[in-house]
Amino acid sequence: MLTIQGSRLQGYRRTNRRNFLSIGSLAMGGISLPQLLQAEESAGVRSSHKSVIMIYLTGGPPHQDMVDLKPEAPAEIRGEFQPIQTSVPGIEISELMPRVASMMDKFAIIRSMVGAEERHSSFQCVTGRPFRSRPSGGWPELGSVLSRLLGPADPGVPPSIDLSMQMAHQPYNLPGPGFLGAAHAPFKPTGDGLENMSLNAVSVDRLTDRRQLLARIDDVRHRIDQEQTAGPGDRLTESALGILTSSRLINALDLSQEDPAVRARYGKDDPECLPYSHLGYQAHMSKFLTARRLVEAGARCVTISFADFDWHGGNFVNGRRVIPLLDQGLAALVSDLHERGLDRDVSVVVWGEFGRTPKINATAGRDHWPNVMFCMLAGGGMRTGQVIGATNRYAEEAVSRPVTVPDVFATLYHNLGIDSGITIPDLNGRPQYIADAQRPIPELI
Numbered sequence: 068m069l070t071i072q073g074s075r076l077q078g079y080r081r082t083n084r085r086n087f088l089s090i091g092s093l094a095m096g097g098i099s100l101p102q103l104l105q106a107e108e109s110a111g112v113r114s115s116h117k118s119v120i121m122i123y124l125t126g127g128p129p130h131q132d133m134v135d136l137k138p139e140a141p142a143e144i145r146g147e148f149q150p151i152q153t154s155v156p157g158i159e160i161s162e163l164m165p166r167v168a169s170m171m172d173k174f175a176i177i178r179s180m181v182g183a184e185e186r187h188s189s190f191q192c193v194t195g196r197p198f199r200s201r202p203s204g205g206w207p208e209l210g211s212v213l214s215r216l217l218g219p220a221d222p223g224v225p226p227s228i229d230l231s232m233q234m235a236h237q238p239y240n241l242p243g244p245g246f247l248g249a250a251h252a253p254f255k256p257t258g259d260g261l262e263n264m265s266l267n268a269v270s271v272d273r274l275t276d277r278r279q280l281l282a283r284i285d286d287v288r289h290r291i292d293q294e295q296t297a298g299p300g301d302r303l304t305e306s307a308l309g310i311l312t313s314s315r316l317i318n319a320l321d322l323s324q325e326d327p328a329v330r331a332r333y334g335k336d337d338p339e340c341l342p343y344s345h346l347g348y349q350a351h352m353s354k355f356l357t358a359r360r361l362v363e364a365g366a367r368c369v370t371i372s373f374a375d376f377d378w379h380g381g382n383f384v385n386g387r388r389v390i391p392l393l394d395q396g397l398a399a400l401v402s403d404l405h406e407r408g409l410d411r412d413v414s415v416v417v418w419g420e421f422g423r424t425p426k427i428n429a430t431a432g433r434d435h436w437p438n439v440m441f442c443m444l445a446g447g448g449m450r451t452g453q454v455i456g457a458t459n460r461y462a463e464e465a466v467s468r469p470v471t472v473p474d475v476f477a478t479l480y481h482n483l484g485i486d487s488g489i490t491i492p493d494l495n496g497r498p499q500y501i502a503d504a505q506r507p508i509p510e511l512i
Contacts, residue, residue, distance in 0.1 A: 116220040117412050117447075117483040118362040119209065121370045122355075122397070123192050123231070124419035125239045125348065126377030129433050130441040131425060131462045132386050134160050135178045144425050144461050147383045155452045163390040166398035172452035173401050173410070175444045175511060179456025179465035182472060183421040183437040187377065188238035192418055193370060194245070195476035195502055202493040204246030209479070210368030211244035212501050214251040215491060217483075221365030223315040225254035228361055230354045231372035233257075234347035241370060246493040253370065256320055319364035322353055330356060333399040340374055340388050348375035350389060355396040359403050362413050367483075376419055380430035401445045414447030414482045416475065425461040439465050442475055447482035449511040473504035481507035 129146075131137060136150040136159065150159035153171035160168050160176070167174060184191060184198055191197065193208040207215070210227025219226045229241050244251040318324060334352040341348055350373065358369040373396070374389045397417065404410045422440035423433035439458055445451060456468035480487040480502060488505045490498035 116365065116367070117414075118220075118366060119213075119368045119414045119416065119447075119479055119483070120358045120362060120400070121193065121209065121368070122415070122417040123189055123370060123372045124374070124376050124393070124417065125189070125234065125236075125372050126187065126375045126419060127421045127423060127435060127440070128376040128419045129378070129382060129386065129423040130178065130439070130458075131423065131433070132161055132382070133164065133390060134176050134441050134443065135458055135462050136161060137425075137460060137462050140425075140461055143427050146427060148386070158452075158454055161390065163386060164394040166394045170398060170402065173405060173445055175449060175451045175453050175455065177442040177444070177455045177470050177475075177508075178439075178458055179467065179469050180418070180422075180440045180442050180472070180475075181438070181465050181469040183440050185421060185435050185437040186238070187236060188242075188420060189240065189372070190238065190242050191472055192420060193241055195473050202246055202495070202497065202499055204248075204494040205242065207245035207247040207251065208241055208243065208253070208370075209476070210253045210370060211247045211251040212491070213367040213483070214244075214253075215247050216485060216489075216501075217367060219365065220367060221315060224319070224361070224365035225316070226365075226367040227251070227253035228366045228369045229253040229255045230357060230361075230369060231255075232347040232349055232351070234372065236346075239347075239372065246499075247491070253368070256316075315364050319360040319366075320357060322356060322360075325356065325360070329403065332402070334392065334395045337392060340392060341385060343375070350374045350392045350396075352392065352396045352399075355400040356403075359400055359407075359409075359413075363407070363409065376423075378423075378432050379428065379434055380432040382423075382427065382432045384431075397443075404446050410446045411448040412446075414449070414479055415443075415445040416479065417443040418475075422462075425463050436463075438463060442470070444475075444478075444511065447479070449478075449482065453510065455508065455510050470508060471504065473502050474506075474508050476502040477504040478507035478511055481512060 131144070132146055132148050136148065137145050138150055139145075149162045151162045151165065151168055152159055153168040155171040158171055158176075160171070182197070186198060188198075190206075193210075194206040195209065196206045208227075210229070214226040217226065231241060234240055241253065243253075322330060333356045336352050337350040338344055340350040354371045354373075358371055361369050373393060376389070378385045401410075401415060404413050404415070419440065421435060421437040424436045428434060439462070456470055457466055458464060459466050477487040485501070487502040487507075488500065490500050493499050
């Protein structure tokens with residue numbers, strides 16, 4: 068879709084010529100595709116294609132009811148769910164996760180995540196940073212860093228893609244590119260973003276017309292902006308049109324092209340899995356499949372928000388609705404990656420912003436508990452089939468091998484072939500490390 072910003076030529080005489088034409092804003096805060104390509108080109112593109120799929124469990128999932136059950140604890144601690152054996156002897160997880168349990172050899176669970184802050188926000192999960200001490204412009208999320216460092220693996224696919232729903236609680240929504248700027252914002256293939264990418268069966272003749280229209284607009288821009296020296300904008304604009312006319316991204320997003328048997332394995336979307344799903348907290352099983360198709364097509368980072376786990380009341384009723392859906396989607400995704408030979412190239416990380424209280428409250432819920440939380444990892448060539456760390460008998464505190472969010476980020480960067488000790492300048496020109504931890508988790512590499 069071609070959009071000319073503004074309704075009149077008056078007032079554009081002093082406007083940078085590349086800001087005059089926006090070829091498909093791609094839901095990136097008004098940034099044009101030529102600007103996006105120029106920024107990515109300046110960062111350089113490497114030949115390898117490693118990637119990350121991040122599954123963000125909004126609200127803080129209950130570790131005691133999913134991966135760290137305490138069956139010997141008092142009833143007000145242990146809750147209603149029972150542990151089951153997994154495919155790895157000695158490792159047990161919740162009875163609500165039988166599919167993951169059957170393939171535990173392909174997962175690693177960290178039960179001793181520490182350092183969470185009691186805030187309902189995606190910020191720490193997707194940036195790897197604490198809320199305190201932000202640089203000018205704010206910290207970028209993982210996908211934006213990969214966009215800056217590596218650029219696109221395929222010229223027709225954005226390096227960072229956000230599949231999350233728009234959620235009513237604003238801090239749940241991803242924070243964006245921070246000091247890296249809008250050129251490295253993740254693409255959201257929803258709403259205007261998807262409309263801008265869809266050609267709606269445009270004929271070759273119409274594509275030719277678009278190119279002719281582009282040429283005419285370019286003539287206008289040159290007349291308006293004669294005082295400016297022509298730069299790489301024309302070539303970048305042509306590359307932008309190439310993205311819009313490429314079928315690679317559209318095909319990846321079109322699940323009708325998927326094998327029906329594979330699609331069925333992921334399960335059906337449940338837009339009403341929770342009583343408040345209309346606020347954006349839905350179980351879209353198809354997003355797991357879409358994420359796999361996108362990394363296969365060339366995306367470097369795909370982020371999914373899944374349902375909601377902020378169950379101050381009805382923890383066990385809601386758990387029975389949501390956790391089995393997560394189990395199905397996650398097992399299908401990781402199985403798919405292995406079957407397609409992507410398990411060494413694609414890292415999967417699953418977590419929320421904090422854990423839940425050991426003690427069940429008066430409304431059968433669990434409240435916020437930042438003292439400890441869990442993380443699940445798969446793929447990326449990591450050593451799986453293990454549990455890292457442990458909590459005490461009530462799942463209150465980490466009693467062995469505490470692990471931090473930056474430790475996980477250092478591991479993800481390692482899987483991507485990136486040294487987490489490198490720096491990127493912020494808006495003030497100060498070098499900022501891409502992660503607060505310099506060493507990956509040794510048990511996993």
